[in-house]
Amino acid sequence: MREIIIDALGSDAGPQMVRDAIIKARSKIDFKATIVGPEGFFSDLLDDYEDFSLIDCNSFITNDESPALAIRRKKDSSTVLALNKLNERGDVFLTAGSTGALLAGGYFISKRLDNCKRACLAPTIPNINGDLIMADVGASMDVDPETLLQFAKITSAYAEKVLNKKNPALGLLNIGSEADKGDKRSRETFELLSASKLNFIGNIESRDIISCQADVIISEGFSGNIALKAMEGTAKELLSILKKTLMQNAKTKLAGLLIKNDLKKALSNLDYKKHGGAPLLGVKKALYKAHGNSNADSFALAIEEAINFAESGLMDYLREM
Amino acid sequence: MREIIIDALGSDAGPQMVRDAIIKARSKIDFKATIVGPEGFFSDLLDDYEDFSLIDCNSFITNDESPALAIRRKKDSSTVLALNKLNERGDVFLTAGSTGALLAGGYFISKRLDNCKRACLAPTIPNINGDLIMADVGASMDVDPETLLQFAKITSAYAEKVLNKKNPALGLLNIGSEADKGDKRSRETFELLSASKLNFIGNIESRDIISCQADVIISEGFSGNIALKAMEGTAKELLSILKKTLMQNAKTKLAGLLIKNDLKKALSNLDYKKHGGAPLLGVKKALYKAHGNSNADSFALAIEEAINFAESGLMDYLREM
Numbered sequence: 001m002r003e004i005i006i007d008a009l010g011s012d013a014g015p016q017m018v019r020d021a022i023i024k025a026r027s028k029i030d031f032k033a034t035i036v037g038p039e040g041f042f043s044d045l046l047d048d049y050e051d052f053s054l055i056d057c058n059s060f061i062t063n064d065e066s067p068a069l070a071i072r073r074k075k076d077s078s079t080v081l082a083l084n085k086l087n088e089r090g091d092v093f094l095t096a097g098s099t100g101a102l103l104a105g106g107y108f109i110s111k112r113l114d115n116c117k118r119a120c121l122a123p124t125i126p127n128i129n130g131d132l133i134m135a136d137v138g139a140s141m142d143v144d145p146e147t148l149l150q151f152a153k154i155t156s157a158y159a160e161k162v163l164n165k166k167n168p169a170l171g172l173l174n175i176g177s178e179a180d181k182g183d184k185r186s187r188e189t190f191e192l193l194s195a196s197k198l199n200f201i202g203n204i205e206s207r208d209i210i211s212c213q214a215d216v217i218i219s220e221g222f223s224g225n226i227a228l229k230a231m232e233g234t235a236k237e238l239l240s241i242l243k244k245t246l247m248q249n250a251k252t253k254l255a256g257l258l259i260k261n262d263l264k265k266a267l268s269n270l271d272y273k274k275h276g277g278a279p280l281l282g283v284k285k286a287l288y289k290a291h292g293n294s295n296a297d298s299f300a301l302a303i304e305e306a307i308n309f310a311e312s313g314l315m316d317y318l319r320e321m
Numbered sequence: 322m323r324e325i326i327i328d329a330l331g332s333d334a335g336p337q338m339v340r341d342a343i344i345k346a347r348s349k350i351d352f353k354a355t356i357v358g359p360e361g362f363f364s365d366l367l368d369d370y371e372d373f374s375l376i377d378c379n380s381f382i383t384n385d386e387s388p389a390l391a392i393r394r395k396k397d398s399s400t401v402l403a404l405n406k407l408n409e410r411g412d413v414f415l416t417a418g419s420t421g422a423l424l425a426g427g428y429f430i431s432k433r434l435d436n437c438k439r440a441c442l443a444p445t446i447p448n449i450n451g452d453l454i455m456a457d458v459g460a461s462m463d464v465d466p467e468t469l470l471q472f473a474k475i476t477s478a479y480a481e482k483v484l485n486k487k488n489p490a491l492g493l494l495n496i497g498s499e500a501d502k503g504d505k506r507s508r509e510t511f512e513l514l515s516a517s518k519l520n521f522i523g524n525i526e527s528r529d530i531i532s533c534q535a536d537v538i539i540s541e542g543f544s545g546n547i548a549l550k551a552m553e554g555t556a557k558e559l560l561s562i563l564k565k566t567l568m569q570n571a572k573t574k575l576a577g578l579l580i581k582n583d584l585k586k587a588l589s590n591l592d593y594k595k596h597g598g599a600p601l602l603g604v605k606k607a608l609y610k611a612h613g614n615s616n617a618d619s620f621a622l623a624i625e626e627a628i629n630f631a632e633s634g635l636m637d638y639l640r641e642m
Binding site: 141222251 | 532
C-alpha cells in the first residue's frame with residue numbers, strides 16, 4: 001500500500017477541508033497517510049485508520065514569502081516537515097499550498113533529478129478531445145532549449161506511465177506551425193525535439209491548444225502560463241456573459257432552462273475541476289500540487305491522482321533515465 | 322485631403338474585394354488613393370474618381386517567402402512598389418498581405434524611427450470595456466526591455482493621438498501582479514516602465530486581458546501572440562460548442578431563438594471584426610495592416626482606420642519624439 005504525505009495547511013480553505021477530503025478519498029481507495037497539520041483536527045482520524053500518522057504542525061509558507069528563504073528558515077513549516085519526511089519514507093507529497101514553496105522545497109530538500117536543471121509544473125488543461133498535459137506553466141522562467149527537451153522527456157514519461165497514453169504525441173507551443181517560427185529559444189527547441197526519440201508532432205499555436213490532438217504540449221514557463229491563463233480568463237468571461245444574458249428577462253430565462261443540461265454536457269470536457277492537481281516534475285521525489293482554492297471534492301480527487309502517480313512507478317523510471 | 326496607398330494584392334480574397342472595399346469606403350469618407358494592383362480591375366475607377374491613381378502590378382510577396390529576401394529581390398512586388406511610392410508621396414500604406422513582408426519593407430524601405438530598434442504590431446483586442454491595444458503581438462521576437470519601453474511609448478502615443486484616449490493607462494503582460502514576477506525581461510521592463518513618465522498601472526495577467534481597465538498592454542512579441550491567439554481559440558471553440566448545442570434538438574433550437582439577439586448584443590464588444598486592421602509602429606511611415614482574410618466590409622473599415630491614422634498627426638509626433 002502506498003503512503004501519501006499530506007500538507008493539511010496552505011490551502012485557502014484550511015485543515016477542516018483537508019480532513020473531509022481525506023475521509024472522502026479513503027472511502028474510495030486504500031492508502032497510508034502521514035498528515036502534516038494541527039493535531040486537534042486529526043487526532044480522532046488516527047484512531048479510525050491505523051495506517052494514518054500525524055506530524056503536528058501549525059506553520060506554513062505563504063504565497064507572499066520568498067520561497068527559497070522560507071524553505072531555509074521555516075524549518076517547522078508544513079512543506080519543510082513533509083518533504084523531510086518524504087526523504088525518510090512515503091511515496092508522494094500532496095499540497096494545496098504555495099507553488100513557489102513546493103518548487104524551492106523540491107530543489108533544496110528532494111533535490112533535482114540527474115540531468116534536470118529545472119522543474120516544471122505539468123497540469124491537465126482544457127481540451128475538447130480529453131486529457132492534455134502542458135508543461136511548464138510557470139514554475140521555471142528563463143530556461144534554455146536543453147531544459148525544455150528535458151521537460152519534454154519527463155512530461156512524456158508522465159503521460160505514458162501515469163496517464164496511460166501510449167507513445168504520447170508531443171507538441172511545442174509556438175506562434176506558427178513552421179520550424180523556423182518563433183523566438184530563438186523556440187527554434188532551437190524545435191530542432192532538439194525533432195532530433196529526439198520523442199513522438200514530436202511539431203509546433204502548436206495557442207489558438208489550437210483547446211482543440212489539438214497532442215497528448216503533451218511543451219512550453220517555456222512564461223508563455224505557458226500566459227497561454228493557460230488567457231484561456232481560463234476568456235472561458236470564464238464568456239460563460240459569465242452567457243449566464244448574465246440567460247438571466248436577463250423571462251424569455252432568456254426560459255432559454256436557459258431549455259439548454260442548461262445539454263450545454264453542461266457539451267462543456268464537460270473543458271471543466272478544469274475534473275482534475276484535482278498537477279505533478280511537479282524534475283525532482284527526485286513525487287510531488288503533487290492541488291489547487292490553492294481546492295474544496296473537499298477536488299482535494300479528494302487530488303489524493304487519488306497523487307496515489308495513482310505513486311503507484312505508476314514513474315519516479316523509479318525517471319531516476320534511472 | 323489625405324492620400325492612402327493601397328495594396329490590392331496579398332489578401333486572401335484578391336483585388337475584386339479590395340475594389341469593392343475602396344468604393345464602399347469612398348462613399349463614406351474622402352481620400353486620395355494610389356492603388357497598387359492589376360490595371361484591369363481598377364481602370365474604370367480612375368475615370369470615376371479623379372483623385373485616384375494606379376501603379377500596375379501583378380506580383381506580391383506570399384506568406385511562404387523569406388520576407389527580408391523577398392523585399393530585396395522582388396522589386397516589382399506590390400509591397401515594394403507601394404512603400405517606395407510612400408517615400409515619395411502619400412500619407413499611409415494599407416495592406417492585407419504578409420505581415421513579415423510589411424515588417425521587412427518597413428525596416429528596409431520606410432526605415433526605423435530614431436530610437437526604435439524594432440517595430441511592433443498593435444491591434445485592438447477583445448475587451449469587455451471597449452478598445453484595448455496590445456503591442457507587440459508577434460512582429461518582433463527576442464527584444465530587450467529598452468525596446469519594450471520604446472513600444473510602450475509609441476503605442477501609448479498611438480492610443481492618445483489616433484484613438485483619442487487621454488493619458489492612456491498602460492499595463493505590462495506578465496504572469497503575476499507583483500513587480501518581481503515573471504522572467505528576467507519582464508522584471509527589467511517593469512522597472513523601466515515604473516521609472517518612465519508613462520501612465521503605468523502595473524502588471525496584467527493574461528486571464529485579465531479580456532476584462533482589464535488598461536488602454537494599452539505591452540508584451541514581448543512571442544507571449545503577446547500566444548495570449549492573443551489563446552483568447553481567440555478559446556472564444557471560437559466555446560462559441561462553436563454553444564452553437565452546436567443550440568442546434569441539437571427542437572428544445573435547444575427554441576432556446577437559440579429566444580437568446581439570439583440578446584447574446585449577440587452582449588458579445589458585441591468582443592467581436593474582433595469591429596476593427597479592420599492594426600498599425601505597425603516603429604518605422605518612419607504610417608503602415609497599416611488589414612486582416613489577411615478581410616472581406617470588403619472589413620477592408621473598407623481598415624481604409625477608414627488608416628485614413629484616421631494618417632490624419633492624426635501621430636507620425637510627425639513620433640518622428641520628433
